[in-house]
Amino acid sequence: MDISWDLVVNAIVAGLLLGVFYAAVTAGVSISFGMLDIVNIAHPAFIILGSYIAYFVNINYGVDPIVVSIVALPAFYALGAAVYQVYYVSFEKRGQESLRGLAFFFGLLFVTEVSLILVFGVDYRYVEAAYIGPSVHIGLIDLPLRMLVPCVVALAMFAMLQLFVTRTFLGRAIMAVSQDQLALQLMAADPIRIKRIAFAISIAATSIAGALLIVIQPIEPSVGRDYIGRIFAICVLGGLGSMPGALIAAMLLGVVESLTSTFYGPSWAPAVAFGFLLLTLAFRPAGLLGR
Amino acid sequence: MNGVKFFLIAIGIGLLILAFAHWLELDYFYFAGYTILQFIVLATAWNILGGYCGYVNFGSAAFFALGAYSSVFIHKTFPLPVPILMLIGAAVSGFVGFGMGYLTLRLRGAFFAIATLAMAVVLQTLVVNWDYVGGSRGAYIIRPETLDIAGFQINYIEYLFVLMLVLAVIALTTARTIERSQLGFGFATIRDDEMAAEASGVPTLRVKLIATTLSGAFMGMAGAPFPYYIGYLQPASAFGLEYAVNSIAMPMIGGTTSWIGPLVGSILLGSLQQIATVTISSAVNLLIVGLLLVAFVIIAPNGLVGLVQERLRARRKP
Numbered sequence: 242m243d244i245s246w247d248l249v250v251n252a253i254v255a256g257l258l259l260g261v262f263y264a265a266v267t268a269g270v271s272i273s274f275g276m277l278d279i280v281n282i283a284h285p286a287f288i289i290l291g292s293y294i295a296y297f298v299n300i301n302y303g304v305d306p307i308v309v310s311i312v313a314l315p316a317f318y319a320l321g322a323a324v325y326q327v328y329y330v331s332f333e334k335r336g337q338e339s340l341r342g343l344a345f346f347f348g349l350l351f352v353t354e355v356s357l358i359l360v361f362g363v364d365y366r367y368v369e370a371a372y373i374g375p376s377v378h379i380g381l382i383d384l385p386l387r388m389l390v391p392c393v394v395a396l397a398m399f400a401m402l403q404l405f406v407t408r409t410f411l412g413r414a415i416m417a418v419s420q421d422q423l424a425l426q427l428m429a430a431d432p433i434r435i436k437r438i439a440f441a442i443s444i445a446a447t448s449i450a451g452a453l454l455i456v457i458q459p460i461e462p463s464v465g466r467d468y469i470g471r472i473f474a475i476c477v478l479g480g481l482g483s484m485p486g487a488l489i490a491a492m493l494l495g496v497v498e499s500l501t502s503t504f505y506g507p508s509w510a511p512a513v514a515f516g517f518l519l520l521t522l523a524f525r526p527a528g529l530l531g532r
Numbered sequence: 533m534n535g536v537k538f539f540l541i542a543i544g545i546g547l548l549i550l551a552f553a554h555w556l557e558l559d560y561f562y563f564a565g566y567t568i569l570q571f572i573v574l575a576t577a578w579n580i581l582g583g584y585c586g587y588v589n590f591g592s593a594a595f596f597a598l599g600a601y602s603s604v605f606i607h608k609t610f611p612l613p614v615p616i617l618m619l620i621g622a623a624v625s626g627f628v629g630f631g632m633g634y635l636t637l638r639l640r641g642a643f644f645a646i647a648t649l650a651m652a653v654v655l656q657t658l659v660v661n662w663d664y665v666g667g668s669r670g671a672y673i674i675r676p677e678t679l680d681i682a683g684f685q686i687n688y689i690e691y692l693f694v695l696m697l698v699l700a701v702i703a704l705t706t707a708r709t710i711e712r713s714q715l716g717f718g719f720a721t722i723r724d725d726e727m728a729a730e731a732s733g734v735p736t737l738r739v740k741l742i743a744t745t746l747s748g749a750f751m752g753m754a755g756a757p758f759p760y761y762i763g764y765l766q767p768a769s770a771f772g773l774e775y776a777v778n779s780i781a782m783p784m785i786g787g788t789t790s791w792i793g794p795l796v797g798s799i800l801l802g803s804l805q806q807i808a809t810v811t812i813s814s815a816v817n818l819l820i821v822g823l824l825l826v827a828f829v830i831i832a833p834n835g836l837v838g839l840v841q842e843r844l845r846a847r848r849k850p
Binding site: 347 | 582586590635636639641642643645646647649651653654657658660661723763773776777780781784788791813816818819821822823825826829830833
């Protein structure tokens, strides 16, 4: 077979850009699932909610979607704190998180999706911004700005989260909370408060991830479901709770997906993540950088 | 009451329902009844794994669609009678359930749940790309008006209704038998404390694999007649999230610890949805199901059956 090399190079570059974006989408789950053991399968629903907020403000007031998402951070933080409080009181405290907690998040996912359908309909929506459209050309490589800008924002967000988790007391407390709650209490930190803050941060991250998503592609309410497989595949492949691992896994998945859709057609791309997930679970459940 | 007696009583009730339907002579009753019976089977199947074993399956729609699409495939290749299609659907979905379980059940429960959720997306991708069974355009299956059995002309929708009624009776009897058997106790120990179950000699992996296979098989059986019922099958409808959410919501709302919970849940929620779809809209009715699910898991963790039991217990203790 005659492989056109600039096609391959472009697919790989596009995959890397996409991968960094996937890492931003996964960052929240790395915290909630990886560090807190909360299986928040409603995470993609919050991302889509973020996309629609960015869309709504952008279309009506012409504000840049990424700026909107940063302004909306406190609201998402509060939403996350509220969801955790309900989750804690109803499930974690009673030790029922495995069955009913999962059903709770599944219900949230479903309710959010159906509500968005009722409000916005099932048409694809997109935003307008100066960087959507033009591309930068470097030799053979095309760099569409609508991928490049989200990639830069995603990297910045990812770096900030990583620094926060590894360098601050609060961040280290978050890493410790699922391992040893008693030791944390001895350090005069309330585990429930730490978990609430961590979960709220994970939901706050969906605000930015949502804005990036709608910059990259037009969306409709059920797009989120495609991301469930991806998010958890990346999270598991990277090693639960390891943010650098998640970044590597996300870029790997991005490249493989991009190559798949270039050579076999985009309709096959969603299957890649699942293949990754199953292979990881079957052969290396601890993930690439897992302990 | 032993298993055989229960089975006979269930058959008796089934016959009564059938006699009533026959007397009513209303096609709509068959159509609506079929949907509710189908949900009874799905909810009961989900509960065998979810309620008894404590493992959440988010991919009910995938197992259901597997059954439906194996029927479409066979219908196009070599048409067979629907009861045989149901057995084939059971085999296909049961096998996939076994495979999924084998790959993920050795890990923490959450991984199984996530894998089933992702599997639904991937199977849908496969079907969308598979032109032989209609691809994304969907497949038409012309439902015959009547079926000829030994010279009798039977209304086809009535025939499908009867098949689903039989399946519901079998599913409920199986669930009830499991509940009172050694296998059921094995399930319950896994649900309550898997480590302790393993320590006291329950072969947990094997027991869990039985549950996933059985649960998947019943879902596949429920899906197999679906193309004939609906007439036009497209991936978005077969893999619709409403199957996944309903088969979780119905046992959760009814109560997950016994066979009666899914039955109560699916009759109530199924009828409610039939009414809401006709009077309001199908999107709103899904919203209602989602909200009910969230409300019930928070407020009444043991479902309606649990609420009634609590009430009875309170009355007994003056």
